[in-house]
Amino acid sequence: MRKRIRRHQVRLGMFVEELEGGASEAALRRGFLLSTAMEVDRVRNSKVISVLINVQKGCDIAASSRDAPTFAQSAFTITAAENKAVTQTIDQTKHLLAGVFTDARLGGTVALDRAQDAVEKIASAVEHNPIALIGISRLKKKDEYTFLHSIAVSGLMVHFGRWLKLDERTVQILGLSGLLHDIGKLLLPKGLLNKAERLDEQEIAQIRTHTRRGYDLLRANGNVPETVLDVCLHHHEHVDGGGYPDRLRGEQLSMPVRIASICDVYDAMTTLRPYKRAWSPAETIQMMYGSKGHFDRALLSEFVASLEPFLKQKSQHP
16 A cells, blocks of 8 residues: 655655655655665655655554654663763773774784673673663764764663573673674775765665675684674664565574664664764654564564663553
């Protein structure tokens, strides 16, 4: 079934049949799934008058809030003591990670011991309030985005692993996976990653090579755990097979990969970027619930439940 909506109503997971009006927006193609936040923002910021979506091929406009909890406030609750401790942890971890990333970019090697030291600091920082780490690193500077996004995703994966009552060794591996999941981006031009203007098809394709580049870099290191390699290569896969690079689906995706997919998108969407504003936790959660086929729904519900104690919330589902 087709439905006509306004451009500001588009959400991740919608299938766009046609963009109506705004002839100058020729770069926006027809018949495609909105599978990245960048594509959503391109449509919202375009000059098109309306959007024709197919709700049989993608999510409906109402689906974005159907199962999602709502929060009375989207502000982070962080005490002064947590602020001081987490800021110190971020500063220390940034230096460790900068060394790891520099060695990887220039020498093609990964200092796994330093990366593991960074994970231990992150794991300690998120033990009492994971939102503190995310909140303080939320407004990431352009030149520090890859560092701070990696730290935030690592922290979220550690927190979520503990929420799922996984053993601490597995939790540490999850944290290491989050820390290194985007390491392939170091091999891409900085200008491409920080570009504020819309990316063309060729540029999007180039960015998508970061998963394979990162996997090859880590695999060449020889001592990187298989879980870390798997997350690096497949964190942009979707449970319906619509992701990349291998279009895996369902049970083909390991639990660490499905966890990483959730944590990666949550942090990316709640972060200010050159090409988009930062979404609130409430907006992000509703968008993720509305993205049919992207996430493992059971894990997504658990992830939201794990954050609820740290966010001021309103009761139950709408």
